[in-house]
Amino acid sequence: MPSMKNKRFNLLLIAVVTFVAVWSLWPTWRDYSLSKQLSSFGSAQDSLKYAMNYREDIEDARKKSLKLGLDLKGGMHLVMEVDQVDLFEQKAWNKDAKFSAIMQAVRAKASQSDARVIDLLVAEFKNNNIRLSRYFYDIRNSDQEIVGKLEKESDEALSRAKEIIRNRIDQYGVAEPVITTQGSRKIIIELPGVSDENRVRNLLKGTAKLEFRLLREPEVMIRTLDRINSYLVDNSVAPQAVPVADSSAVAQSPLPPSVSTPPAPANKPASAKPLYDVIGVFQNGTAYTSEHTKEFASSLLHRSDIQALLPPDTELLLAAKPDVGKNGEKLYSIYLVKKAPELTGGVITEAKATFGSQGVQPEVLMSMNSEGTSKWARITGANIGKRLAIVLDGAVYSAPVVQSKIPNGNSVINGIESLEEAKDLEIVLKAGALPAPVRITEERSVGPSLGADYIRAGMQSLAWAFCAVSIFMLVYYKKAGIAADIALVLNILIVLSVLAGFNASLSLPGIAGIVLTIGMAVDANVLIYERIREELAEGKSVVSAVTQGYDRAFSSILDSHVTTLSAAFLLYTYGIGPIQGFAVTLMIGTSASLFTAIVVTREIFNLLLAKNLMSDKSFG
Amino acid sequence: MRIFQKTNFNFIRYRKIAYGFSLVLLLAGMASLAVKGLNYGIDFRGGSEVVIRFDKDVDVGQIRSVLDAAGVSGTLKQYGMDRSFLFSTVFQGDSGQLKSLVSNALNDRIKGNHHEIVRIDAVGPSIASDLKWSAVKALLASLLAILLYVGFRFEIKFATAGVVAIFHDILTVLGLFSILGGIFTFMPLEMDQSIIAAFLTIAGYSITDTVVVYDRIRERIRGQKPSEYERIFNESMNQTLSRTIITSGTVLLSVFVLFIFAGPAIRGFAFAVFTGIMIGTYSSIFVAAPLVYDWLRLTKSAVHLRGSKVS
Numbered sequence: 036m037p038s039m040k041n042k043r044f045n046l047l048l049i050a051v052v053t054f055v056a057v058w059s060l061w062p063t064w065r066d067y068s069l070s071k072q073l074s075s076f077g078s079a080q081d082s083l084k085y086a087m088n089y090r091e092d093i094e095d096a097r098k099k100s101l102k103l104g105l106d107l108k109g110g111m112h113l114v115m116e117v118d119q120v121d122l123f124e125q126k127a128w129n130k131d132a133k134f135s136a137i138m139q140a141v142r143a144k145a146s147q148s149d150a151r152v153i154d155l156l157v158a159e160f161k162n163n164n165i166r167l168s169r170y171f172y173d174i175r176n177s178d179q180e181i182v183g184k185l186e187k188e189s190d191e192a193l194s195r196a197k198e199i200i201r202n203r204i205d206q207y208g209v210a211e212p213v214i215t216t217q218g219s220r221k222i223i224i225e226l227p228g229v230s231d232e233n234r235v236r237n238l239l240k241g242t243a244k245l246e247f248r249l250l251r252e253p254e255v256m257i258r259t260l261d262r263i264n265s266y267l268v269d270n271s272v273a274p275q276a277v278p279v280a281d282s283s284a285v286a287q288s289p290l291p292p293s294v295s296t297p298p299a300p301a302n303k304p305a306s307a308k309p310l311y312d313v314i315g316v317f318q319n320g321t322a323y324t325s326e327h328t329k330e331f332a333s334s335l336l337h338r339s340d341i342q343a344l345l346p347p348d349t350e351l352l353l354a355a356k357p358d359v360g361k362n363g364e365k366l367y368s369i370y371l372v373k374k375a376p377e378l379t380g381g382v383i384t385e386a387k388a389t390f391g392s393q394g395v396q397p398e399v400l401m402s403m404n405s406e407g408t409s410k411w412a413r414i415t416g417a418n419i420g421k422r423l424a425i426v427l428d429g430a431v432y433s434a435p436v437v438q439s440k441i442p443n444g445n446s447v448i449n450g451i452e453s454l455e456e457a458k459d460l461e462i463v464l465k466a467g468a469l470p471a472p473v474r475i476t477e478e479r480s481v482g483p484s485l486g487a488d489y490i491r492a493g494m495q496s497l498a499w500a501f502c503a504v505s506i507f508m509l510v511y512y513k514k515a516g517i518a519a520d521i522a523l524v525l526n527i528l529i530v531l532s533v534l535a536g537f538n539a540s541l542s543l544p545g546i547a548g549i550v551l552t553i554g555m556a557v558d559a560n561v562l563i564y565e566r567i568r569e570e571l572a573e574g575k576s577v578v579s580a581v582t583q584g585y586d587r588a589f590s591s592i593l594d595s596h597v598t599t600l601s602a603a604f605l606l607y608t609y610g611i612g613p614i615q616g617f618a619v620t621l622m623i624g625t626s627a628s629l630f631t632a633i634v635v636t637r638e639i640f641n642l643l644l645a646k647n648l649m650s651d652k653s654f655g
Numbered sequence: 656m657r658i659f660q661k662t663n664f665n666f667i668r669y670r671k672i673a674y675g676f677s678l679v680l681l682l683a684g685m686a687s688l689a690v691k692g693l694n695y696g697i698d699f700r701g702g703s704e705v706v707i708r709f710d711k712d713v714d715v716g717q718i719r720s721v722l723d724a725a726g727v728s729g730t731l732k733q734y735g736m737d738r739s740f741l742f743s744t745v746f747q748g749d750s751g752q753l754k755s756l757v758s759n760a761l762n763d764r765i766k767g768n769h770h771e772i773v774r775i776d777a778v779g780p781s782i783a784s785d786l787k788w789s790a791v792k793a794l795l796a797s798l799l800a801i802l803l804y805v806g807f808r809f810e811i812k813f814a815t816a817g818v819v820a821i822f823h824d825i826l827t828v829l830g831l832f833s834i835l836g837g838i839f840t841f842m843p844l845e846m847d848q849s850i851i852a853a854f855l856t857i858a859g860y861s862i863t864d865t866v867v868v869y870d871r872i873r874e875r876i877r878g879q880k881p882s883e884y885e886r887i888f889n890e891s892m893n894q895t896l897s898r899t900i901i902t903s904g905t906v907l908l909s910v911f912v913l914f915i916f917a918g919p920a921i922r923g924f925a926f927a928v929f930t931g932i933m934i935g936t937y938s939s940i941f942v943a944a945p946l947v948y949d950w951l952r953l954t955k956s957a958v959h960l961r962g963s964k965v966s
Contacts, residue, residue: 476779485773554909595863602859609793
């Protein structure tokens, strides 16, 4: 028998654990009853009045209550990947064809694996027997130093991207977003209760790289398009014969057409004006493509053999938004702009979405810092009469003619469809540009109605599992079953309170973990009770049978708990999101059952034995 | 109440039959894995899925033809719940576009029956390969951890046989997934992350059952002659039979509840854990302990067990 002191310590421990569990779940109960109260009012005014009166209570309870996971509450889980290949490309200088080929290979490998991009890059350079210093930083740097610098760059880019994304989300307004980074290039974003997923997605995925770029003269534009057209004719590649061009497929042939090997004889009808089939040109030198040819035209213009035909240091860009043509067709303008921007978005200090002078067109007003202001004044002053394109993430929003020198650092983006979009632009411009493009690589969103279904299903499973298991224990073990059931209740309370206390959230897999815990937690009791039955069958007294039962069952209980715990721990370590929720509740539940199923039931028996309420019939 | 009064089965004598049964189960599973393969969910193959729920009953064929006509290619299946369908297609980075495409097509062509897209899942190819690797790593690591722990607590023969039993259980369930995959509309039995969670749960639980049997053998085998081993193994297994069955029974009970009530998202998981625990219970009696017995018999060695308690 345990000493008196030990016994008292155990009782105290049970009392403390129970108290802490109830205390940490109290706000959850409060939150539940308050919101029930709120929704019970007949009129909106009554509930508003109630909410005003009890505002502090309600907010406090909500803050401390058990959080529901995205799947139960509805919301979005996004994994975004920072394009490190692009980042490294930005850092390189004197890039040539060899370099693009290497980066192309790195990109292909990076999209298929989780390896660090920097390692892939180094491996690819090694394969080609090229030192990194040929393209990166200083020629005197060793590969080691360059790798170190690039690593630092990519770490910084990831944390900067995370901050910028956090800024965007904060300004958009989502309650309790969770934004974390994983590995070297992933950002995990959890947005509970988001209703307009599409808008959020658009808000997050843009790089928000703003550039002011000069347009080339209309004559140059027309000459260039003619040249591309005749090149396409020479190569007799009719637009419809070209598969939607994958830039990697043609990256190896940046040679001028005269040098390249003659193309295979066309077995598909060739057009005399392949480019002008998809692009229209006005007399004044503006070109456009219609909505249904846009994709094709854009991929055509991105081909590196076509790009080789452009005047040096220029680029063809499409408009962000279509103009509506005469017969209602949507036409996207095409612009020939200088590659080097005159000014970039880094100088923007303030952005504001408003309506333009006529009061119908939404636009975004921007102001610049002092450095930007003086540059902007110089640029506009030097280019009066020329067109200056405002480019955001590679798409031209507008290309107004510079009327006069702008001394105050103001500029404006127009050509925006809705005020909502203008607001989103304001957000991304204020938050700043991402260091490199980001991509959504994983998305899981659950609508609130399905979440409600999940909650109902989860609660039903919990209730039924508890009933089934506790009734079984009562029937099979009689009085001892009561002790096991009390322990089971405490076990569930502990799991929930640990989740609430550590601000972890409860998800559907988490509920599944609790349900499984219900079944597994009584295992320890079964092991003990069966052992006690054996001891009783050998003719021992109840007191010594209980003692022996607990002592002898302990080693198998410990072994089984350790194995379950280690499996759950590994699941937590290697799993992601939803599965981690399952692993966490299973871990808490299994550990807690070591306490509840052994210490708690033991104390109950001790109390009952002391009062002579146990007999050899008490174990069924 | 007692389900098992004093039992006296001769488990060891009939172990060869059990070996045969297990072998057949495993071979059938392996054959199906080789021929039919597994039904991978988007977690492991990458792709996009949307769950569409309608207000009123609607025919799968009708939705399928509407989506076909709209040029959205993919597969459409009945989803576990009422009037819900799962549409899966290749990975779309911009699932907003997919959503509006599906939504517009259904709004235009199926009038008077409101629908809602209640869930979107999109997993890119790089994530899918990560997840696959993590799953393999987690499984291998847990098997190694169990091998080490049981090896430390008992001895290496016991530990190895226990891990063989876990392999047996997981491979059997994997085989069942391959054989039954895609047959039932209410549970497609796709391999996804939750099934990996199920496998790890099975691994943890299978060894739990095995350890209960081992523990009793350890308690009784100390100082006995090898000629007594058969009797001791049999008696130990009979003595623990009730515990083994009851402990599994309570877990099976709660997993069964999950299977019935927790909805389609959990159903595959519940099925895997349910069958896994049944097979794990069987294997702890008919595979793990008999293997240790055979091993001891063939090597003619006496056991040197750690941790046995003298009382």
